[in-house]
Amino acid sequence: xxxxxxxxxxxxxxxxxxxxxxxxxxxxxxxxxxxxxxxxxxxxxxxxxxxxxxxxxxxxxxxxxxxxxxxxxxxxxxxxxxxxxxxxxxxxxxxxxxxxxxxxxxxxxxxxxxxxxxxxxxxxxxxxxxxxxxxxxxxxxxxxxxxxxxxxxxxxxxxxxxxxxxxxxxxxxxxxxxxxxxxxxxxxxxxxxxxxxxxxxxxxxxxxxxxx
Numbered sequence: 239x240x241x242x243x244x245x246x247x248x249x250x251x252x253x254x255x256x257x258x259x260x261x262x263x264x265x266x267x268x269x270x271x272x273x274x275x276x277x278x279x280x281x282x283x284x285x286x287x288x289x290x291x292x293x294x295x296x297x298x299x300x301x302x303x304x305x306x307x308x309x310x311x312x313x314x315x316x317x318x319x320x321x322x323x324x325x326x327x328x329x330x331x332x333x334x335x336x337x338x339x340x341x342x343x344x345x346x347x348x349x350x351x352x353x354x355x356x357x358x359x360x361x362x363x364x365x366x367x368x369x370x371x372x373x374x375x376x377x378x379x380x381x382x383x384x385x386x387x388x389x390x391x392x393x394x395x396x397x398x399x400x401x402x403x404x405x406x407x408x409x410x411x412x413x414x415x416x417x418x419x420x421x422x423x424x425x426x427x428x429x430x431x432x433x434x435x436x437x438x439x440x441x442x443x444x445x446x447x448x449x450x
Contacts, residue, residue, distance in 0.1 A: 240446045241316045243346045243362055244439065247354045247414060248369030249407050250298075251379030253425030254349045257369060260426055264436040265345075267443070273343040275312070277350025279324050280304045284331040292331050293394075298406035300352050308348075309358045315342045316362065328388045345443075351407075354414035364442060367435065368418035371425040 246254050258274055265272075280303050287295050296302060304324075311321040322337035354360055354368065377399060384390045415421060420438075422431040 241318075241342065241344060241346055242439070242442055242446060243312065243316065243348065243364050245348045245353050245360070245363040245366045246369070247349075247351060247367065247411070247418065248371060248425070249373070249376050249411050250351055250403055251376035251383065252351075252369040252371040253379075253427075254369060256426035257367075257422065257432060258347055258349060260429075260432050261347075261436055261439070264433065266440060267345065271344040272347065273315070273340055273345070274347045274349060275308070275315075275323065275340070277303060277305070277308060277348065277353050278328075279326055279338075280308045281326045281331075281333075283333045293397075295331070296402045296406065297331075297398075298351075298402045298410075300355050300410060303352065305352075305356045305359060309356070309362065311340075312346065312348065312359070312362045315340070315346055318342045345439075351411050352414070354417045355410050360417055365435075365439065366417055366419045368415045368421045369425045370415065370421050370423045375425075 246258055248254055262269065262272060281297070282302060282304050284290075284292065284295070307324070311323065314321050320339060320341045323340050325334040325336060325338050326332075327334060348359070348363070354366055360366060380399065380403070381392065381395050384395045385392060420431075420435060422428050422435070426432075
């Protein structure tokens, strides 16, 4: 069977992980046939920022991620090869010494706010999905995630949102919606849209089985 690559984009806190899980829950396919790749894992190590401190780094700009390595890894996975995915520590803003071994699977899902910005990456996707979630809801989700999961202060999260997250969303993330095949309003709450996506994915899987 040929590999099916699905891109799931949307602003910070738009519900990408939730939607991915709901898609997987509805797909009539074994979970071990699916691999999920997070664009966030490809953040550059802080040492690549030429001595800048974290508060001076724009982590929401495409240049903060090593997307070229992700493109290389998706190509290898599509060719049936395993890859060694970087592992990133959001507290220290550094890559861990160890990598995560990823085997090639029938379905490859790529998640990230900026995955539709890069043409090389877009061109590897069979389906491109954008989650169009209300901005206020996204801010609250990010605030909860960064304070609870990443140990950051409310003040630092708010400062980063105003300084880089919102401007970069308007400059890069929102315009990338143009490249989406499917736009899902309200994120994980939109059960009807998710069911339609699942139906489309299953149809494409059947076609790929037939072709192969």
